[in-house]
Amino acid sequence: MQAWRVHRNGEPGEVMRLEEVERPVPGQGQTRLRVRAANINFPDALLCRGHYQVRPPLPFTPGVEICGETEDGRRVIATPALPYGGLAEYVVADAAAVLPAPEALDDAEAAALNIGYQTGWFGLHRRARLQAGETLLVHAAAGGVGSAAVQLGKAAGATVIGVAGGPGKARVARELGCDVVIDRRTDDIAAAVKEATGGRGADVVYDPVGGDAYTSSTKCVAFEGRIVVVGFAGGVVPAPALNHALVKNYSIMGLHWGLYHAKDPAAVLRCHQELTELAERGAIKPLISERVPMKGAADAVQRVADGTTTGRVVVIPEGGTR
Template sequence: MSSSVKAMIAKAWGGPETLVYEDLALPELGPRHVRIRVHAAGLNFPDTLMIAGKYQFKPSFPFAPGMECAGVVEAVGEKVRDLKPGDRVLATTGHGAFAEAVVTEDRNVFKIPDSMSYEVAAGFPITYGTTYHALVDRGRLKKGEVLLVHGAAGGVGLNAVELGRELGATVIGTVGSDEKAAIVKEYGAAHVINYSTESIKDRVKELTGGNGADVIYDAVGGDAFDQSLRCINWDGRLLVIGFASGRIPEAPANMALIKGCSIVGVFWGAFAAREPEKNRANFAALFSLFQHGKLKPHVSASFPLTQVPQAMQALLSRKTTGKVVITVP
């Protein structure tokens, strides 16, 4: 039987201020479904696109945004084998996580290490899942290579700096202000470029003896992408993660030819759906790194469920670093 929970709900396309705190009906529990009592949920830039109707997936109204969460399993469908009520888990939900409880498929749910708090776990799956898949599966990042990370102080950016360091790369991070440089250095960047005061292309060339970066992690798009094509090494891999700048760039085909480089799409959500076992193996590797103290997820701000609009405004103002988390009483 379906029940209702308190949630932050979108009833029409709009900005964060249009969200309302009301009751939302939970879907029936299907055979492969898991119902999770949410303790915390991670906020992501695509959540702001989804409520505005600008995301590739458009849920039907009313819906709660929120693509990831952590909490305790309340109930499981009859075909779910590896999870049981009481398990501490994190999950990706597509949407619906900004609520007291959420229902999602069992393949999207992972038991978390005892040492991982709900706040840390809530912001873990999308950014770390995306970044590990990007650098390892798509970027084939090797020890000793140069990794350039755009938007290095943000959610996915900081993960890319951290994982790049663990994979043995020399990491160069780009940021928009000097205030953000310190945390990027702390997480393992050898060099930080403030793109508001210096040229990304010129500085990367200078730092690499004219060669350029071997792998470029671009969740920004726009000008960052344009500059990337001009400072990529021979056989470099330019990873297209997203377009936080708001402009979807176009690549002149002759640049790929001249540089002998690859422009590589990274769509982690589709990968996780198509190759769930590979995704699960990636998470096992990530949890192992966490348990060995190699990953230190950074949560810069947390807001209660009733303040999701304020949390979104904080994220959109680019004042936050790392992850922003929503706590659920």
Template sequence: MKAVVCKAWGPPDSLVVEDLPEPAPGPGQVRIAVRAAGVNFPDVLIIQGKYQVRPGLPFTPGSELAGVIDALGPDVAGFKVGDRVIAFVAHGAFAQQALAPVQALLPMPPGMDFDTAAALTLTYGTSHHAVVDRAALKAGETMLVLGAAGGVGLAAIEIGKALGARVIAAASSGEKLAVCKEHGADVLINYSDTDLRAAVKEATGGRGPDVVYDPVGGAYTEAAFRAIGWRGRYLVVGFANGEIPKLPLNLALLKGASLMGVFWGEFARREPQANLAAMLELLGWLAEGRIRPRISGRYSLEQAAGALADMAARKVTGKVVIVP
């Protein structure tokens, strides 16, 4: 089978595509013929050795996929060859075949396409965990989303609207904000040419947002935290900007505000039943049309480096997928 291989820590153009032996599923595992694999910002960090988790070299990157089970390992129950499934794995998705433990599988609903299925787990799982579980956003509250046109940002907008909240989308261009509006954002802020704190203050009548969703980090974090409302909840989702910001903690004191870490992968590992319940709610919202993953690009295995380079350069809106 063909697979993308990371042989040494480095940028996307250091990846290669090679022919590898078909993987054999072990106890409690299935082998999946991959039809689509989602590309995420952590993939960019993982291949450079900059993520919280470092796979042993060499490895195949990619953590979320959708496909068809083509082999079962021993002691597998509840699934059979031919089942269409969604899976979230530690790595290995950017390949024609991938292994996944049974507990990482979710049956694909009838009628769902593989691209959409591959775009659901990490981005929507992260945003559901952040907005619903950690921040407990309520109907009538206001949420500010930074980096709002990215995969997790658009997911946060849609989840906020599904909960009945008012959503302020902040992004770096008019084109990206137009995408945010298509996905339900109520207020648009271009923080590349606008004072973010002042714009948020104006959009909230001086009150500030109840929740701030921040997958970006960098220079905008302090401005957003200074704009937060009383008893606000600040969601630390990631650092797509590349800079881990430092905050004066007196700001949390003055606003009675909370800083909340969001690590969906660890949540899914430690609390699998809660994660399953979240995924089922998301699938219900998808069926109702309340969320709709945006697939803005499709790449072959040979184009995987380009997909990751576009992600690193923040050229992607919504999600892109690799189609082996």
């Protein structure tokens, strides 16, 4: 089978190589899946660089999220078990973590439902307890993680303020349904949020960026607001001033979705059921900006790493999508 493999750490476009390899053999409690579509996530770039919290042995195949097909023909979504990642024709995955793909979504959309939307659901509902009528501020609103949070926030009845970089991404954020869009390249984020909320600020902040985005959030978070820290795509891990959180009376919350698989797997199943229902109602639908063939995977991972893409870029193996 074909699989992209990384033999040394570095930039994805430099270290990923398309090779012919043997199909992976499932271990205890695992199942083998044919890949129908593989969604590219920022962690795939971090894996290539050797900067992710999980460091699979070299060589490995990136790709942490797929829509696949079981041997008996069922369409499913899964997070492949590294080192056999999703940028390949076949993967292995823990059988307990394989979920049915929603019928309302095609393969590329289903491949993008798992990590970003589960992260958004747990971040907004389990951690921040977002309520209808509250104001949600989403950084990187046109990206894969941010676009999921925008849709989930709108589905929950929140007023959503999206932050994006440049006119093109701002247009995508508007099309996603953001009530207010802020261009971080030209606007003062904190001032714009305060203006949009009559001085109150954002009740919930969803931050997959870190760095300056986090700093701006602390300046415009509302009384008893909640800042959900999802990741650091901007490359800078902030060091929060806890005295500031004390004086302004806001909460800083971390969200590591992967822990729920170990600590509360039943909650992951409940989340998937709710996401499936939202997809069936048309309340959420992953934004797929590109569907690329297998040969274009390395370039696609590099572009996601560089932050030049919007929504999700999905790799489709030959004959992969329905």
